[in-house]
Amino acid sequence: METTRFETFFDAILAIIITVLVLKIPQPASPTLEAFLHLNPIYIAYLISFLVLYNIWYANHNLFQVVDTIDNTALWIYGLMTFVISLLPYFTIWLANNVHSIPPETMFGLIFIITHILNTLATRAIYRSNPYNKQLHELNFNSYYMNLPTIVLIIGFILTYTIFVPGIYICCLLSVVLWILLGRLLRRHAGGN
Template sequence: METNRFETFFDAIIAIIITILVLKLPQPASPTLEGFLELNTIYIAYIITFLILYNIWYSNHNLFQLVENIDNTTVWIYGAMIFVISLLPYFTIWLAKNIYSVPAETMFGVLFILTHILYTLATHAIYRSNPYNEQLQLTDFDSRINHAPGVIIIIGFILTYTVYIPGIYICCLISIIMWIFIERILRRGDDGN
């Protein structure tokens, strides 16, 4: 499949998911700063989910600039990832309204981990299906630093199940910020800057 067609399809899905996510944000109970600040956990959860979706979109955009075609394995992995990220608006709002709920924390963390795993698998599939693409092979996707966000999420699970219930929520925020910076650092190294 041509990456241009798939990228357009994937971009549209990301845009729809972000739109659904923002439409689920409640309005403050009162038109004051206090009313706005009462919803801080909802806004932070929104920011985490938005950054996850944005980073996936940005990473895919950069990756698809290096390849012209993807194979069926990649399409199926992306299909699974689309399913997982389509659940993000529902579980983001559930978590935001129940920040001290272990099941809400767990589901949000599971979705985050599944998204990270599926993105990693899709990227590996793209690399495998393009072994002669010199530009692609020069990128450092297999860097061990790429696993750091997953480790942070595991720490979040440990915190949630032992001493601090919002541990996954906080670690997801740290993890996505780390994921964004790792992506930029690796990209900068690939560009030779």
């Protein structure tokens, strides 16, 4: 399949998910700064989810600039990833309303781990189906450093299940920031944008 056609489809899905995500944010109970600040767990959860979705879009945009076609394996993996990230608005609000509860923390963290794994698998499938694309291999999306965000998330699970219930929530934020920074550094090192 041509990447331009797929990229348009995937961009539309991400835009819809981000729209649904922002529509789930409630208004403050009163028009005061205190009421606004009372909702900060919701704003932070939204920020984490938005950054993940934006980073997926940005990474795929850069990837599809150097790849003309993708195979069925990559399409199926992207389909699974689309299903997983479509659940993000539900689990983001569940977590935001229950930051100190283990089940929402767990589901929020699992969504991010599964998304990261599927994104990595999709990228590797694209690499395998384009073995002679020099531009693609110069981007070095396959770097082992890209596994660091998953390690941070695993640390969050350990924290949540041992000493600090919001551990996954905090580590999701750290993980997404690390994911963005590593992606930028690896692209800069490869001479990309």
